[in-house]
Structure formats: C-alpha cells, structure tokens
Amino acid sequence: MKPFLAIIVALSVAGLAKCAIIGRVVCDSSIAGDIYGFGATPVNGTIADRISFDVYQGSVVLVTNVASYNTRSTSGxxxxxxxxxxxxxxxxMVLAFPSTQFNREVPESNDEMMDALFYVRPGNGFVPTFPVFQKTLVNGDGEDAFFTFIKSGCSYTEEEFNVDLEYSPMTVSDFRQPFEKILVGKDGKPYFRYHASVDVSVVIADIDALLAA
Structure with missing residues (x-):
C-alpha cells in the first residue's frame, strides 16, 4: 500500500472508531413505570437487608454497573x-451493581467485594459511600428486571459490542462495558445514559439540572 493511501485508511479507521462511541444519550422519560417498584440486596447482606428503591423517591439517582478489575475501577x-x-x-444517590458479564472483571464473591475495594482497587482503605449491590445480570438471559426497565427508555451509547462480553443473547440496548451510567430523575424515570468514557463534568451538569427541576 502506498504511504499516502495508508495514511488515509488509518485516519478513516480512527474516525470510525471514534464515531462508534455515542457518549451521552437522552432517554425517553415518558415510559411507563419507575424505579420505585424495584430493589436489590447489598453485596455483603442477605435478602433481609434488601433495599427497596422507593426510599429514593424525590431523589436524583445515578445507576451504574461496576467492576473491581477493570481499567476504570480505581478512577470510577x-x-x-x-x-x-x-x-x-x-x-x-449512587446505586452500584457489580456484573460478571464483562470479561469476568468481578472475580471475587459477593462476600469478598468490599475487601477487594478496600485493599486492591481502589485500595488504600477505600470504602464506598453509596450502596454496592450483589452481582447482577445487567444483560442477556436472566437479566435483572430492574435493568430491563432502566434501559427500556434509553438508546445505546456505543455502536459496537466488545469481544469479551460473556452473555447471550445480545440486544441493542445492552450495556457494553463496566461503568456505564443511567441518570434517574426525581420521578423515578431515566433521563440520561452515559458511555463509560463520558467525562464526569457532563454527568454533573445533568445532575444539577435534574435537582433544580
């Protein structure tokens, strides 16, 4: 391949890769239902400790799938x-859901999750100040009903699927990687969805807008 043509091809591929990430999408907040009929069990708790999401009525809620052995784990x-x-x-409030569906990046058991955060990533005695729930299927067969609802009004944030996804079937609304986020308004409905790479300043601006609404 001639050098000039090679440069053109390389730039075209780079452009396609960049376009594959959509980033922030606006959700359809008119969908039926809200998050208040759902709940989840803390990662180190039992069913008796289950948190009903109706306790967050009137709050802006940031829902995210997390992982302890991902390149974004510490910063995330x-x-x-x-x-x-x-x-x-x-x-x-932040609600965090570990998921093993992305290259097994949550290798520890539920009981070990808090120790992994405390000692490994982020480490240095890190303790989350928000609920971290038990491992959750966010996509595919057996998908948690909460994620079926939370994704239903939101388009995808990335056009392509990673090769290390460990579930089936794949659908267009799936989370593609750890640390995707969906922002829920005071009415319990999703308003914005973010790719994991979206800068936190974008999320903060939307939080401020929903708090002021």
Missing amino acids: FLELNDLMSQYASQPF
Missing part, C-alpha cells in the same frame, strides 16, 4: 465517592 469508584461528597446535602 473514586469518582462515584466524589459525587456523593459533592451532593451530600442534596437528594442524590
């Missing part, structure tokens, strides 16, 4: 704690 968890600190005096 620290960022979530920072958000909790920033909005400590306002009706805001």
Whole structure:
C-alpha cells in the first residue's frame, strides 16, 4: 500500500472508531413505570437487608454497573465517592451493581467485594459511600428486571459490542462495558445514559439540572 493511501485508511479507521462511541444519550422519560417498584440486596447482606428503591423517591439517582478489575475501577469508584461528597446535602444517590458479564472483571464473591475495594482497587482503605449491590445480570438471559426497565427508555451509547462480553443473547440496548451510567430523575424515570468514557463534568451538569427541576 502506498504511504499516502495508508495514511488515509488509518485516519478513516480512527474516525470510525471514534464515531462508534455515542457518549451521552437522552432517554425517553415518558415510559411507563419507575424505579420505585424495584430493589436489590447489598453485596455483603442477605435478602433481609434488601433495599427497596422507593426510599429514593424525590431523589436524583445515578445507576451504574461496576467492576473491581477493570481499567476504570480505581478512577470510577473514586469518582462515584466524589459525587456523593459533592451532593451530600442534596437528594442524590449512587446505586452500584457489580456484573460478571464483562470479561469476568468481578472475580471475587459477593462476600469478598468490599475487601477487594478496600485493599486492591481502589485500595488504600477505600470504602464506598453509596450502596454496592450483589452481582447482577445487567444483560442477556436472566437479566435483572430492574435493568430491563432502566434501559427500556434509553438508546445505546456505543455502536459496537466488545469481544469479551460473556452473555447471550445480545440486544441493542445492552450495556457494553463496566461503568456505564443511567441518570434517574426525581420521578423515578431515566433521563440520561452515559458511555463509560463520558467525562464526569457532563454527568454533573445533568445532575444539577435534574435537582433544580
């Protein structure tokens, strides 16, 4: 291949890769239902400790799937704690759901999850200031009904699927990787969805808007 043509091809491929990530999408908040009919069990708890999401009525809620052995694990968890600190005096909550459906990036058991965060990633004695729930199927067969609902009003944030997804069947609404996020308004409906690479400043602007609504 001639050098000039090779450069053109390389730039075209880079452009396609960039276009594959959509980033932030606006959800259809007119969908029927809300998050308040759902709930989940804390990662180190039992069914008796199950949290009903109706306790978050009137709050803005950031839902995210997380992983402890992902390249974004340290920055992602620290960022979530920072958000909790920033909005400590306002009706805001983060809900985090570990999932093994992305290259087995949550290898520990539910009982070991908090130790993994404390000692490994992020480590340095990290303790999340938001609920971390038990491992959850966010896509595919056996998908948790909460994620079926939360994704139903939102388009995808990335056009392509990663090769390390460990579930089937794949659908267009699937989460593609850990640390995707969906922002829920005070009415319990999804308003925005974010690719894992979206800068937190974008999320903060939307949180502020929904808190002020």
